[in-house]
Amino acid sequence: MAESVFRRFSQQITLIGAVVLFVLPLLGIPPTTYLTLTLAGLAMGMLLFLVASGVSIIFGLMDVLNFAHGSLFAWGAYVGFTVFSLLMPWVEADSLALNLAVFLVAMVTAMITVALLGILLERVIVRRVYGNHLFQILITFGATIVLVELIRVFWGPNDEVMRVPLTFRGNWDILDVIVYRYRVICIIIGLLVYGGLLLILKKTKLGTIVRAGVEDRDMVQAMGHNIYLLFTGVFAVGAALAALGGLAMSLFSLQVYPDMGGTYLLFAFIVVIIGGLGSVTGSLVGALIVGLTYNYVAYLVPWAAAGVNILIMIIILLIRPTGLFPAGE
Amino acid sequence: MAEPTPVHLFHMSEKRRQFKSSGFFLKMAVLLLFILVPFLFPSFKTVDLAMQIVMFAALVASFDILLGYTGILSFGHGMFFGIGAYCVAFLIGKYGSPSYGNLILGFLLAAAVSAVLALLISLLTLRVKAIFFAMITLAIAELAIVLATKLSGLTGGEDGISLFTPGIFSPAFNLGEFMGIDINGRVVTYYFILFSCLALFLIMLRFTKSPLGRVLQAIRDNVQRAEALGYNTFLYQSISITFGCVVAGLVGALYALWVGYVNPESSLSVMTIMLDVLLMVIIGGMGTLYGGLIGAAFLKITQTYLPDLQHLAKDLFPQAEFLHNIMERWLLLFGVLFILVVIFFPKGVIGSIREYGARRKSRGLNKTA
Amino acid sequence: MSEAILAVSGVHTFIGQHHILQGISFEARADAVTVLLGRNGAGKSTTLKTTIGLLPAARGKIVYRGKEIQDCKPYEIAREGIGFIPEHMGIFAGLTVEENMRVAMLSEDADTHRRLERTLDMFADLRKFWRAKAGILSGGQKQMLSIARAIVNKTSLLLIDEPSKGLAPIIVDVLIDAINQIKERSVVILVEQNFYMASSVGDYFFILDDGMVVHSGEMPALIQDEALQSRYLGISKIS
Incomplete structure (x- = not known):
């Protein structure tokens, strides 16, 4: 009974929930701090979106829950770390052009390397277990162990410090609100990726076929499209996004460590459960919710920060078991 | 006395056969071996190894109730194990005096907390989609670790809690001395845990052979059909999950009793406990219960003697730097092994043996026919 | 007698543990509409799905225009010129009518666009709802979209699974007209429970039971043979 009430008013409840989420923290946080936290939350949300969107599209199209996504994220961070180490003079140069260049080189290298890794993973491992959720989870979990251990073999087991390009460091002070430059960059990257994904999915033929495949794989095949090629492609794109997320996150948290994927994979799972598996917009909304609440709560009640997202996830599951934006709606 | 019916006779002959089969003798021999371990190999290392194998065999079997018999993958099984360990640690370590009453209370608490939490999680997730179970249990397990570490006032934080048995x-x-060894508290604990795990294992065996267990397998094989037959799949799956998690909690409680301390790293960690449990169940064979023992024995023995192997590798091939690196990263080898087993050997050791036996049997039947 | 465009011989198909097709054999002539009839569960839909490759044939041969296709992937078979319209129409509900058609169009050349125009002339409703989500269409419109998607490419064989299911009689008449137009350009194999529809468009029939063909012949003969109808199709005249 309570459930049907929830279902009927789910839209309104979600709206009220959103308002509460954004406004309630103001009661306990001074306005300028609130704005700084909001920016931090948005930046973190955008980075989570990069990881979660890959998980979400891969699940939507291929019906594969990729537990190895977190390790691809870590690989992206480490490849980026290597590029930064090799081009350290560019990182430390007081020149926006050189800083941007090193960031772009690192980004492209990380995305291509990890996309290739993703293709390998899909072709060699994941392809053998299509249609069997249990084995998919097991096998991608196994792949995670291998990929994380390989990081330890290649880069060593210790944490490494990630240096942010010089002109990306520091902050602007706008009307007493502290605006960190790198956070703004993160928000811009997230928006660009979101816009790009939407453009591809809605405006190109390939994107339309992917969306059709999310709804009905068999029918797309019966219409003459090579679904397996599509799977590999989508897996590679998801992996590349994870790599971008990993690189951006390592600059956000100023470090790389072999197990970093695990933590963010969890965040990604929470995000896609909140947002709805298979929806890019759902991933964005879910990621922003998680990013914002995490930052507000970490300021107000530090020890509860890890739990509050799980709490939100549970509430969403009770109200809308398929998430806020189910695929195909 | 009434004449035994043919069905009755068949059951009786089956029972007799059961006690005569080579499998039965093998099981008895294994049990005997574990009973004799403190006398045959009294060193601390081997007794501890035997105990770890016994406890993990029981833990893996309880995980198999979920994975092999219900078709549900939980990353929270280690958490239930840890909850059981912490419950005992709270009652005879941090908040209570070491008395038998408190110990029993600790076990009851372990079972109760596990049951309530497992029920809540299944109510929450099974409604949605079975694969959510893996994601949500992983999230909740990580949360448990964070809470156990951060709420150090309550749980002792990273340092954990020491127990007083x-x-x-x-x-x-x-x-005093018996057959050349001291019958001390540690030996008593060994036998207590050995027989507790045996009891848990027999209960689990009974559970899977019961009508309830058969319904669960029907659900695992085909949810739609089971639903069409009128079974409340949700209810059955919840019961099974709760049962498996309660056993995990109890094994955790026994574990705490054996090692004498609990901390987040050793009792809750997804990466250490869950990884071991998954490897064990895959190697031994899903849906077999006995597979847990094989998997636990293989993994625990390998892990225990791994440092020796590493030394051996260094002595034999002092130049092979790469080999040393790989040996340092033994987890890498386990990961590869894990993937290979899932791909090429998905039934595990016990499952494959059973399949081989069934094939031989059917071939024999064909020959006689 | 003209050559068979599709020859299915001795095909077995399993779905999970269930042995659905148990050695089915039939031929579809290139100049006629073939109808597969039979009770629920006789294996009609499974036959079509096996032909298009969505279900693997465990044994047997499927020869399409002289080429064995039983081991091909569905997309390879589709690209050979076989269109498939599944039982529940397989509409992409979240995509617009336009996007549904775009996914279906395997090439963007002038021929395809000409076929698109002709198809839209045939089903005027699709043009009306061109930019609407396909999910909001009525059952009949969805069926039209499903057929339109299949004939927008150069198809020489169309597999249609129960197009009349759940549609109003007046819509069924529209579909009969459409199929009668389509059969001028492409061979049609139709699975149908609705005997009125089957008899209105079909030339040849095969009756399936328990995964095998139990009877076949020319449609007019079946229309006369009420005993056969009631035995296999459960049709009996109310007197």
Whole structure:
């Protein structure tokens, strides 16, 4: 009974929930701090979106829950770390052009390397277990162990410090609100990726076929499209996004460590459960919710920060078991 | 006395056959081996190894109830194990005196907390989609670790809690010498845990052979059909999950009793406990219960003697730097092994043996026919 | 007698543990509409799905225009010129009518666009709802979209699974007209429970039971043979 009430008013409840989420923290946080936290939350949300969107599209199209996504994220961070180490003079140069260049080189290298890794993973491992959720989870979990251990073999087991390009460091002070430059960059990257994904999915033929495949794989095949090629492609794109997320996150948290994927994979799972598996917009909304609440709560009640997202996830599951934006709606 | 029916006779002959089969003797021999371990190999290392194998065999079997018999993958099984361990640690370590009453209370608490939490999680997730179970249990397990670490006032944080075992379980207890070894608290604890795990294992075996267990397998094989037959799949799956998690909690409680301390790293960690449990169940064979013992024995023995292997590798091939790196990263090898087993050997050791036996049997039947 | 465009011989198909097709054999002539009839569960839909490759044939041969296709992937078979319209129409509900058609169009050349125009002339409703989500269409419109998607490419064989299911009689008449137009350009194999529809468009029939063909012949003969109808199709005249 309570459930049907929830279902009927789910839209309104979600709206009220959103308002509460954004406004309630103001009661306990001074306005300028609130704005700084909001920016931090948005930046973190955008980075989570990069990881979660890959998980979400891969699940939507291929019906594969990729537990190895977190390790691809870590690989992206480490490849980026290597590029930064090799081009350290560019990182430390007081020149926006050189800083941007090193960031772009690192980004492209990380995305291509990890996309290739993703293709390998899909072709060699994941392809053998299509249609069997249990084995998919097991096998991608196994792949995670291998990929994380390989990081330890290649880069060593210790944490490494990630240096942010010089002109990306520091902050602007706008009307007493502290605006960190790198956070703004993160928000811009997230928006660009979101816009790009939407453009591809809605405006190109390939994107339309992917969306059709999310709804009905068999029918797309019966219409003459090579679904397996599509799977590999989508897996590679998801992996590349994870790599971008990993690189951006390592600059956000100023470090790389072999197990970093695990933590963010969890965040990604929470995000896609909140947002709805298979929806890019759902991933964005879910990621922003998680990013914002995490930052507000970490300021107000530090020890509860890890739990509050799980709490939100549970509430969403009770109200809308398929998430806020189910695929195909 | 009434004439036995043919069905009755068949059951009786089956039972007799059961006690005569080579499998039965093998099981008895294994049990005997574990009973004799403190006498045959009294060193601390081997007794501890045997105990770890026994406890993990029971833990893996309880995980198999979920994975192999219900078709549900939980990353929270280690958490239930840890909850059981912490419950005992709270009652005879941090908040209670070491008495038998508190110990029993600790076990009851372990079972109760596990049951309530497992029920809540299944109510929450099974409604949605079975694969959510893996994601949500992983999230909740990580949360448990964070809470156990951060709420250090309550849980002792990273350092954990040391236990004080009561009476006959305490290290100070000594019954004197028997057949050349001291019957001390540690030996008593060994047998207590061995027989507790045996009891848990038999209960699980009974559970899977019961009508309930058969319904669960029907659900695992085909949810739609089971639903069409009128079974409340949700209810059955919840019961099974709760049962498996309660056993995990109890094994965790026994574990705490054996190692004498709990901390987040050793009792809750997804990466250490869950990884071991998954490897064990895959290697031994899903849906077999006995597979847990094989998997646990293989993994625990390998892990225990791994440092020796590493030394051996260094002595034999002092130049092979790469080999040393790989040996340092033994987890890498386990990961590869894990993937290979899932791909090429998905039934595990026990499952494959059973399949081979069934094939031979059917071939024999064909020959006689 | 003209050559068979599709020859299915001795095909076995399993779905999970269930042995659905148990050695089915039939031929579809290139100049006629073939109808597969039979009770629920006789294996009609499974036959079509096996032909298009969505279900693997465990044994047997499927020869399409002289080429064995039983081991091909569905997309390879589709690209050979076989269109498939599944039982529940397989509409992409979240995509617009336009996007549904775009996914279906395997090439963007002038021929395809000409076929698109002709198809839209045939089903005027699709043009009306061109930019609407396909999910909001009525059952009949969805069926039209499903057929339109299949004939927008150069198809020489169309597999249609129960197009009349759940549609109003007046819509069924529209579909009969459409199929009668389509059969001028492409061979049609139709699975149908609705005997009125089957008899209105079909030339040849095969009756399936328990995964095998139990009877076949020319449609007019079946229309006369009420005993056969009631035995296999459960049709009996109310007197």
